[in-house]
Amino acid sequence: MEKYLWAIPLLPLLGAGINGFGALTGALSRRAVNIIACTVVGIAFVLACLVNWELAQQAGHGGAPQLVSTWFEWIAAGSFSVDAALLVDPLAGVMLLVVTGVGFLIHVYSTGYMAHDPAYARYFAFINLFTFAMLLLVMGENLVLMFVGWEGVGLCSYLLIGFWFTDTEKAYAGKKAFVVNRVGDFGFLLGLFVLYWGLKEQGIDATLSIVGLREIVGANAISGAVITTVCLLLFVGATGKSAQIPLYVWLPDAMAGPTPVSALIHAATMVTAGVYMISRLSFLYLQSPLAMTVVACVGAATALYAATIGLTQFDIKKVLAYSTVSQLGYMFLAVGLGAFSAGIFHLVTHAFFKACLFLGSGAVIHAMGGEQDIRRMGGLRAKIPYTYWTFLLATIAIAGVFGTSGFMSKDEILAAALAANPDYTLVPGWLLYSIGTLGALLTTFYMFRLVFLTFFGDFRGGKDLEHHVHESPWSMVVPLIVLAALSIVGGLMNVPEILHGDERLHHWLSGAAPSVARVDVVGHGAEIGLMVALQVLILGTIALAYRMYLKSPAIPQRAAKVLGGVPYRLSYHKYYVDEIYDTLIVRPLHSISRVFLWGNVDVKIVDGSINGMARVVRYASDLLGRLQTGQLNGYAFSIVVGMVAILAYVAVK
Amino acid sequence: MVSTSHLLILSAVLFALGMAGVVIRRNVIIVMMCIELMLNAVNVSFVAFARQLGSIDGHIIVFFVMAVAAAEAGVGLALVIAMFRHKSTVNLDHVNLMKG
């Protein structure tokens, strides 16, 4: 089976190559590009299932299931060596399924969505390239290879966000995404170095391979301080890639890319890379409770913070973007608590319903002829029924209504928060739990606000647009339906044992990423009580949203005024974070380098000094010139003076 | 008996006079004459040492010095004539083509 492992990433690469060639030379027809792109990812998906099946067999015979396939030695410099190798264990297996599965559905969807886009082949080339890079990241056997995939996905998101590059705004968003990702990668890189040299101090020549690291850390040979710095630096990389508090600014702007891109990259796969990396290195993070607490707190903070911004956005994709940031916050919260399987479980379910929501919004935008502002939508329920129903189901899932996949995963995280293990999380569990629940309620509110404003009430989009609205073609609707079904049914994967489920995913992942033992503070009965209470609150919020946005639309304006407008304006303008970053970092950097560095240092000081020397030499030579007066007796006189001087010297000596 | 020091003092005085003339005077001809004077001063000291050392070489050197002086005077005067034709003056101050 190891032989086929390399086929999984290489197939999309092959697809990207062919489509890329097609894009350059225009040789391939739309149909050909279409087939290549989708079949390539489809086969990858099938192979992924086979791999998981193989892992299941291995697990069956006991022992930690793992498939490793080394192809060649990539870099070898002295004692440091990196080989191009792939590692698939249950954790990677799950991610594989998500990336190829959801990826395949989105590929099919994009054939419809991008149907009349001139750069059709280039789009699919980039999407395939992205799948290759993501698979490399997931299956990379050592941290360097993971880093290659890490930057590869950053590159593809840059290419795809700025896909319609003729619009400078979109191109700028692409660049912003890449640069912010690069800041994160800077942290990741430093983390690698600290780890490598930390091990070197202990006399271990590690090749940064995950399997190797696991043994070394197992033999707890590394000092605590090194591990904490490594974990925090790697977490900086994760915040860059998965858009957490400090480095999330690029994700909302990334909505400038085509919607399937947002669905694939900025909802399902790339942004989850950070969560995957931390659970992949769970053995490292478990060594440093401080790092884990930082991850948990940042996760919780982001969850709440992004949800507040989501409340007031009017662009359908922006709302979903902030909701993604918030849901990622939940995943990091889970992983920070040590509940790695809960984090991954939420990652999977989030991939389903968020991809469905994004594709749904894509269908809406498609239907509305490119219109993205929900204030000009409304009453689309009748016009695009399929989109409406899939969108509604996904919204119910994300809200965490009982029985849906969202409920299963989010509740799992909240339970983990409640039962936080004190020696792994230094922050009180109930605080994280309350932040989580508040976030969940906010999520419910803004999601249903979105649904009511878009699909209910009367159409606010102007007469001619009204009869233009039409249902999307089958190629777009089918993936929507599949995803909607998955987001409802997906929860069965890991039914918590409170509801006497068998937690299959949890056990499946226990080998690769063992979770932290939970400390039951509240007791069984109270837990169920809290769960029920949360459900009631959720239903209440749905009703509140219904009343505010449908029954009497005046309420939102009045509420905004009542709240004094400040929190509203703050939230609407996303706490002016972009402007702060701009004034604090970007603009000063430009002015410093323009005025100070180039203007003064380079031109004036360095160049000035050299040209100055040239001027001094010219002036000196001019001065000497004047001595040659041309008067003969002047010269004779200087001879006489010279002679007298010598004589005097001879006389004196 | 006339000792060599007398002669050397005479030569020094003559040499100094010639040098002063060269520096002070404006007229090229006078300057050339002063040069001749300086050459003669040198001849005196040559002869003095020849006499004192009793070797004939001093006289031969004087002979050569005179030959050179003659050549120098010839060419110098030719230059003066050429200068005069061109600048119609012999005054050194007006001739500063070699200005830096």
Added chain:
Amino acid sequence: MDAFEPIRYNILSIVTFLPLLGAIVVFSAPAKAARVVAFLFSLATFAVSLVLWFRFDPQVAGMQFLARYYWIDDFGITYSVGIDGISLLLVLLTTFMTPIVILGSFTAIQDKIRAYMGLMLLLETGMLGAFVALDIFLFYVFWEAMLVPMYIIIGVWGGPRRVYAAVKFFLFTIAGSLLMLVAILVLYFEYHDTVGAGTYSAYLLDLYQVGLTPKLQVWMFVAFALAFAIKVPMFPLHTWLPDAHVEAPTGGSVILAAILLKMGTYGFVRFALPLFPWAAVELAPTIRTLAVIGIVYGALVAMVQPDVKKLVAYSSVSHLGFVMLGLFAFNVQGIEGSVYQMLSHGLSTGGLFLLVGVIYERRHTRLISEFGGLAKVMPGFAFVFMIVTLSSIGLPGLNGFVGEFLILLGSFGAAPAFTAVAATGVILGAVYMLWMFRRVMFGPVDNPANRGLRDLTRREMWVLAPVVVMIVVMGLLPKPFLSRMEPAVKDLVTTIQRESGHAGIAGRQADGPALVAQEPHSNR
């Protein structure tokens, strides 16, 4: 005794002087044929140098293909040539880039073609000579010989301010090399008095045996370092580079960026470090500070350049700052990374200049504001430009990443603080390159002049194809390159570690660096 044996000892001389022969032929050939003849000669040189690559034995440390002949015998100056892993790769870079540059300037140069092509070949001989020379005077001769053709190329075929730039370039390098000459002489006589026991020798491997007092060693190192730092260029001495690049013709600035800058770093690796290891370790902090300043300063200034070529020039300052940082990490990863970065910088910056040359030939301007939306007008060009830009940013999978990663890894061990700051250079690199890329390639085609631009012609395709292929190959398969330079780098590291251990006064032990691989063929 296969066919290679007879020329084993003369192959280096053949490689070095073939371009010279080519130059002579080109000068005498009719103008029309000059281009083709020059291209064929440079291709022939490349072919011969490929033989070097395959015949090179990666396991053996020390100089290979060694050949020594009498030159000025009573001063002990010999014509000795030989290469180890590092100079092999740089020789190949030179012979690889020159045909590309010659082919690239077929249309760019219209007047005095014979002179241009001849000078380019002369330049190649100068560079190759410098890389293979093992006699310190021979090296100095080639070091100076290189300047003249470059000076003329910039001075004659350059842009508006070419004379100023050419003179500045020339004076900067000469000033440095004069200081180096003094140091060479001191070393030469020091050898005579100590190890040489009365005999003179300018043979590098003998000079490696000379033990110098710490104070003297520092001064000598500073002299050599200054000459090479100007060439690298390092921070305070870099202002000649932007002028020289902006004013040089496309071919000139490609060669200048791809190979001439490597002369400085090669000088450090071949001369400054092995000859004065103790001083190198002693002065490492200052050099590292300059390198880091160079990285960050180069990147920041590159961000605000209105002219593409100046931007790329300042980016070279930044990239070579990385190389210097790697060199002064004194461990195998750092030095191998810096040698690798030398190669990949040659390819990526050389490629960038070729691309800038392409658009300069069409629009005769280099101001970024003049362009916009070229990706729509010239898709092929955009694709190549994208790949080369990504390689210059150091995207994994392309050649830039391998070098930069190894450098940062190596120097992190030696100086964590410096490396952390230097690593921000990676971010800044992305910022200014992508910023330039966006303004030149993306956005609407608002400038009417840009609409009708032709995409890459077949010839331009042939010029850029090898560069792009090598960028990808060196990104995916660095092993053959790294393994070839491994013994030489290991040797250098052991010399430095051993020598910097004690004050180096006692002179080298008998064995000294095992730099002489097999018995040199010489009629000495």
Added chain:
Amino acid sequence: MFEQTMFYLFAIVSVIAALFVVAGKNPISCAIALIVTLGALAGVFVLQEAHFVATIQVLVYAGAIMVLFVFVIMLLNLGPEDLEKTPRFSRLKGAGGIFAAAGAALLAWNFVSYAARAARVGPGFGGLAQISQKLFTEYIIPFEAISAVLMAAVVGAVVIAKREL
């Protein structure tokens, strides 16, 4: 004793004449003063047993060269030179004079203590036989060289002075 007084006589005459040469207004008077100096020096040479040199001095130097000078002065009929015309003149004159005097003093001071004994000298010393014997054996090369110099001078003078060839 006779020799002593004759030497002083000649010396004083030559110094005074030299003064006239330097300070003389009219070029002709300077020329004549120079001739007088040369004559006086010829006398001194005779006292020093340098008979051949003395005759040459009178014949060549006073006779030929000074005639050349007089001839040129006549050719250019130079009037007396007014010394005080150029302002710069006074400063240069003063400085020149002082330095010349200082030079003379220094030289004289050096030589005054130079009381060396005069060597015994044979009868034919300074005569034509001895000089010519030496001239054509030891000094043959300089002799040929000096003839070349004279030839060059003649050609040079003609080229420079003649209006057109």
